[in-house]
Amino acid sequence: MMDGMERRIYLDHAATTPTDPRVVSAMLPYLTTAWGNASSIYAEARAARKGLDDARRTVAGVFGSKPNEVVFTSGGTEADNLAIRGVALARRGRGDQIITTAIEHHAVLHSCEALAKEGMRVTYLPVDGEGSVDLDALRAALDDRTLLVSVMYANNEVGTIEPIAEVARIVHGHDPRIPVHTDAVQAAGALDLDVDALGVDLLSVAAHKLYGPKGVGALYVRGRTPFLPQTVGGSQERNRRAGTENVAAAVGLATALRLAYEERDARRPRVAAMRDRLLDELPRRVPGTIVTGPRDRGRRLPNSASFAFENVEGEAVLLQLDLQGVAASSGSACTTASLEPSHVLVALGVPERYLRGSLRLTLGHENSMDDVDSLLDVLPRAVEKIRALAPA
Numbered sequence: 001m002m003d004g005m006e007r008r009i010y011l012d013h014a015a016t017t018p019t020d021p022r023v024v025s026a027m028l029p030y031l032t033t034a035w036g037n038a039s040s041i042y043a044e045a046r047a048a049r050k051g052l053d054d055a056r057r058t059v060a061g062v063f064g065s066k067p068n069e070v071v072f073t074s075g076g077t078e079a080d081n082l083a084i085r086g087v088a089l090a091r092r093g094r095g096d097q098i099i100t101t102a103i104e105h106h107a108v109l110h111s112c113e114a115l116a117k118e119g120m121r122v123t124y125l126p127v128d129g130e131g132s133v134d135l136d137a138l139r140a141a142l143d144d145r146t147l148l149v150s151v152m153y154a155n156n157e158v159g160t161i162e163p164i165a166e167v168a169r170i171v172h173g174h175d176p177r178i179p180v181h182t183d184a185v186q187a188a189g190a191l192d193l194d195v196d197a198l199g200v201d202l203l204s205v206a207a208h209k210l211y212g213p214k215g216v217g218a219l220y221v222r223g224r225t226p227f228l229p230q231t232v233g234g235s236q237e238r239n240r241r242a243g244t245e246n247v248a249a250a251v252g253l254a255t256a257l258r259l260a261y262e263e264r265d266a267r268r269p270r271v272a273a274m275r276d277r278l279l280d281e282l283p284r285r286v287p288g289t290i291v292t293g294p295r296d297r298g299r300r301l302p303n304s305a306s307f308a309f310e311n312v313e314g315e316a317v318l319l320q321l322d323l324q325g326v327a328a329s330s331g332s333a334c335t336t337a338s339l340e341p342s343h344v345l346v347a348l349g350v351p352e353r354y355l356r357g358s359l360r361l362t363l364g365h366e367n368s369m370d371d372v373d374s375l376l377d378v379l380p381r382a383v384e385k386i387r388a389l390a391p392a
């Protein structure tokens with residue numbers, strides 16, 4: 001799979017994906033010939049401006065939004081920060097509460113924690129044992145000082161798809177002025193992003209999760225949503241994010257999104273079949289394994305299989321798999337380096353003896369059933385070896 005290396009099996013597409021060569025080709029002209037500053041007025045700038053405008057229209061097409069409701073960002077993290085800070089601070093005069101869930105990505109959680117230090121109240125909604133947000137808790141939490149609600153579309157560690165349209169209905173039924181944000185970074189490419197069907201006011205995506213380049217994402221901001229820019233110093237992105245536009249990156253995001261939705265239906269059954277084989281077989285082959293996340297596969301991302309092993313250190317499993325040529329993850333790339341158990345698994349109520357033994361396998365369309373079989377072959381021995389070396 002990777003040039004110059006032994007055969008590698010990459011099963012960590014939730015961390016990032018290889019860049020599609022067609023995306024690279026679409027970006028190249030904006031790095032070589034059409035390199036002008038998209039905000040200037042002369043001929044050199046116009047080709048860049050056209051590339052940026054076309055990219056914005058393409059992204060808006062996927063969101064079912066107006067192009068001017070799309071703000072390009074440096075990725076999912078910035079889109080999440082911008083959504084939460086941008087709206088909560090703009091609406092500050094109306095209240096002090098932000099409602100989110102216990103299982104968000106740290107890009108959302110840390111944004112909320114920072115605002116808590118600035119005097120806001122943050123309510124973390126609980127989830128059930130499969131990761132679905134508690135809608136009764138949402139109803140109970142909403143009050144007349146709620147500034148913003150942020151619930152992720154799909155979870156990055158256990159693949160749970162959240163009922164976003166229902167969340168938006170509940171929030172807007174309480175008060176139509178309260179903006180609803182969804183972090184769709186993991187959902188993008190797999191699930192519909194039509195912002196009107198979802199009923200959301202803000203939505204974050206990142207290109208590198210869907211075969212686009214790293215370092216670019218987008219935030220959808222519904223027209224008239226109160227919004228305070230968090231980067232100042234220029235009028236780019238309609239005053240919502242200052243700084244010379246990264247046209248090549250925006251074109252990369254737009255191309256990756258377009259291809260993901262054009263090819264989704266053709267690719268999905270194969271990817272879901274690989275996921276299902278992992279979910280069915282892995283617990284059979286490795287004693288003391290539970291599946292984490294939804295049992296109902298319709299409520300799980302089609303490419304995501306997640307597990308936890310009893311009394312095994314997940315990091316040790318990952319190292320063994322790496323030695324055998326397999327790239328996998330214990331959960332989110334961001335928590336890999338920390339020794340804390342995953343906040344997501346804790347929120348799901350996963351029993352203590354499983355908490356350090358998580359494994360996330362996320363598939364891509366370049367994987368094959370042979371990759372799955374190889375994993376199913378090497379994993380039981382890897383876990384057995386670790387259990388023998390370090391009995392818990």
Ligand SMILES: Cc1ncc(COP(=O)(O)O)c(C=O)c1O
Pocket residue numbers: 014015074075076077078080105107152154155156183185186206207208215217332333
């Ligand atoms: C759900 C979720 N939100 C946000 C992010 C952050 O996106 P980025 O890596 O583009 O900053 C990630 C990436 O892991 C994610 O999975």
